[in-house]
Amino acid sequence: MKTVRDVINKRPRHSAGDLKIKMPHKTPTALSVTNVLKRCDPTLPALCDGGEELDPAGEKLLFLQDRRRVQKVGWRQLFVLDSMMCELERVQSAQQLLTQPCPPQSEGEARGHWKALKVESRTTAEHTDELVDTLQKDIIDKRHKVKQLLQQLQAKKQQREDLQASVKEAQKALQTRDGQLTRLKAELEAELGQVDVWQHSREALQSYVAAVQEVAHVSLLSFNQSQVSLELRPHPPANTNLAFNELEPLKLSIIWSQDDHFTLQIDPASLAKQLQEDVSGRRGELSAALVEVMENYVGQADLLAEIQSLRSSFAIDWCPAQRVLVYLKSASILCHLEVQEGYPNDGAVRLRDVQRDGQPLNTDALQPRNPDGSLTDWLVFLCTNPLI
Template sequence: MVPYLSESRSKQKILGRQLFVLDDMMQLLERLETTDQLFNEPCPPNPGNEAHSRWKVLKSEYKEGVQEVEALISTLRDMMDKLHHKRDRLTNLVTALENKKDLSRQMGESLQTAYNALRVCEGQLAQLRAETDATLDRSADWQHLRDALQGYVEETQGVMQCRLLSVGSSELCVELRPRSCGSTSGQLEPLRLTVTWSPDDHFHLQVYQGTAGLLEVSMKGCLSHLSAALLEVMQCYTSQGEMLAEIQALHSRFAIDWRPGQRLLVFLKTASSVCNLRVEEGYPSRGTATLISVRRDGELVDNAVLQPPQKTLSLTEWLEFLSSSLNV
């Protein structure tokens, strides 16, 4: 390989010299105007020196240009490295900016959600305040009604004895006991009733029959008429005081069922014997008690065989007679 390269270099030098000579000849021919000048002009002392000098100058300029280009390439590489570094930094900054934008958007959405929740809470708070104010107003009304009811109860205590069983926000349970007006009415059992009221100053009075024997009564009206309603109930109860006191006393001695709506007293003597007695209005002063029917083993018993010793008997006497009768 080395001999080949050496021979090639020698050939290139010879070829270069020939080219220099050819170049000088061409320049000489260009300067000649006639063929006679070719024979008269002296031969150049060293053909090819000028071209060789020019070639060296060009070679030197080429080397300088190569060095300058290499320096520029090195500078360009440094600039490219800096540019790549700046691009990487810019990419990182853009990524960080995108992350901050996403975070800012999320924070904005969270802030909007919190703001909406705050608005909802404010609305609920306003509604609760309104409901609280309404409840306080109703409580004040109920307190007023309760005080008014307490006053009505105190007013009725001049006529009857009253005992509060329970007091609620809109309900009052009372037990009424008539004052002693005689030997019989003083034995009447207490009458239990319930009074409920509404914020529009209306009441609902409910009387329970229980063992008192009074027909269940339901009354409604303005709260200002409650005292009159209580007096009316008590008057109805005391007007039947003698009869109801007798029936209440009979409950402890006999198996009876008083039906005030029908004014019928059912006496269960045995499991198979049932007696029905009708009590007239005004009993015992203006009415009587009458035996209607007697059933034994589901069959009617002839009332003719059940003739009491007296023509007119009270309820107590009827029950005593039927209890001792062998025909029942």
């Protein structure tokens, strides 16, 4: 048995396009349709009106607007039909349908409810658009931050690679330094062993030096890698009458050079400097040079003692190379006395010249009573002679 709903569902339905296509002219049927549409909605008859020729875009827009209006009418009709079907389903018989009063249908209330829903939908759409805009801005900001973070990450990666390269170089350098340190430790152990040998040699040499100093009257004043300072106190000769203790010790320095040579320098403040020039030679000649200096110093002990005593009374200067004693009598008078080898035992003293303001004077008349007198006699004679 068919119900009313099944009969209604089998009725043909028409779309807005069908209405517009099937009513190109104002026929009686079209007029009746227009009247029906006016009863439903005063704006619907415009769907059946013909218009001017439009371009494809305009036709498409008009078509979409018409379809929207038709859909609104269709939804309203479906709402009415659904309400009718619900009422028919509650009716048990046709007699009940005829006797039951019709429920009040407030079109204004339904329309107001529909408008309220429409406003709510529009508000929701606007709120949704605002949320979408906000989310888009947040997405753009987050994307910018992500780009910055990626750039920072790339910079950190590059920095990490640079640090890894630096660490590798430092490790290589550390390994190299470890190897050098190991080699230096081995060299240090070898040098320490050599130092022990040198220490034993030094102790032996110190004992030897102490014995030599005691026997040869030699004192070690100071030493370093390139210089040794000594003080010699030689024994007096057996045939000398000089109180040898009054003679000052002989101070000298031995300076070593890189070519295995030495230079024997006598202390400039020592009186012996006036009797002996500096001596140089090879290392093997050092002993002979020391013996020669000591013999010369001992051999001229009397001369040194006499010069040492005269220096406190006269302005004199001794030139050992020429064996000449220079006597400055005054600011303009200069006398030169020549001391022969072997003085005072064998040699004599002779007056070489006398100069006044750089000009030599006649010295024929300048002879002391004793021509073979000592240096002291000559200096006293020259100092007291009125001729000069």
